[in-house]
Amino acid sequence: MSIGENIARVRAEIAAVAKAAGRDPAEITLVGASKMNDAAACREAIAAGIDALGENRVQELVSKLEENAYDGAPLHFIGHLQRNKVRQVVGKAALIQSVGSDALLEEIERQAEKLEIVQDILLEVNVGGEEAKSGYDPSDIPAAAQKAKELAHVRLRGLMTVPPIEKKPGENLTNFEKVDRLYVDINQKLYDNTxxxxxxxxxxxxxxxxxxxxxxxxxxxxIFGHRAYPAANQEGTV
Incomplete structure (x- = not known):
């Protein structure tokens, strides 16, 4: 199937699941995780109506920006971000989804201040407490959300999570529900539901x-098909 056909299939499933849950499918933003896919694949996804594209690697993001791969859709950064590479992402990505430490939050603030912009971010929740993954412990999210609120060049939009790899279907529903409760709590208590x-x-x-x-x-x-990962670097299927 083509990228466009895959997007249509995913959107149909989004609609079916959302309606069954009593939700409006229009509430769901579809981000195409375009890691290890070339600029042509990004353009094909944009032409097929993808809502946004997300990159996991700074070098790949920079390279594809030079090829105008993202023209026509917002660009998100969704992977682990090192502090020394923040300057390459701030102001380029419409949304940095993977802010998982105070040090990273502060560096984004510094780089955004230099550019005189406000950078939209999400706080990453390490809901499974996995040592190999970045992200805040759920118990630290309220304090991080308060810290973000006090920064002049950062705008917190919400939360993001990458749960543990499922051993059987449905296993992560509990983790998703836990992050949803955390999101609702800080939204009500700290952000007036904004x-x-x-x-x-x-x-x-x-x-x-x-x-x-x-x-x-x-x-x-x-959407894009299976990727060929190095054997020593297998992660969850994005």
Whole structure:
């Protein structure tokens, strides 16, 4: 199937799952996780109506920007971001989804101040407490959200999570529900319900994420096809 056909199929499933959950499918933003796909694939996804494209790697993002790969759709950064590469992403990405530490939050503030812009971000929740993954512990999210609120050049839009790899279908529903409760709590208590993004769910589990309240899903494999990962660097299916 073509990228356009895959996007249509994913949107049909989004609509079916959302309606079954009593939600409006229009509430769900579809981000195409375009890691390891070339500029032509990005353009094809944009032509097919993808809502946004998300990159995991700074070098790939920079390279594809030079090829105008993202023209016509917002660009999100969705992968692990090192502090020394923040300057290459701030002002380029419409949304940095993977802010998982105070040090990273502060560096984004510094770089955004230099550019005299306000950078939209999400706080990443390490909902499974996995040592190999970045992100805040759920218990630290309220303090991080308060810190973000006090920064002049950062605008918190919501939360993001990458849960543990599922061993069986439906296993992550509980994790998604936990992050949704956290999102609702900080939205009500700290942000007067102005937060608008709960980014969770990838190719293998986005229906459960939608059932749990996701407003944004990040889908790679189901849109662009399988990628050839190095054997020592296997991660969850985006």
């Amino acid at each position: 937060l608008d993004i709960l980014s969770m769910g990838m190719s293998g589990d986005y229906p459960d994420a939608i059932r749990a309240g996701a407003t944004m899903i990040r889908v790679g494999t189901a």
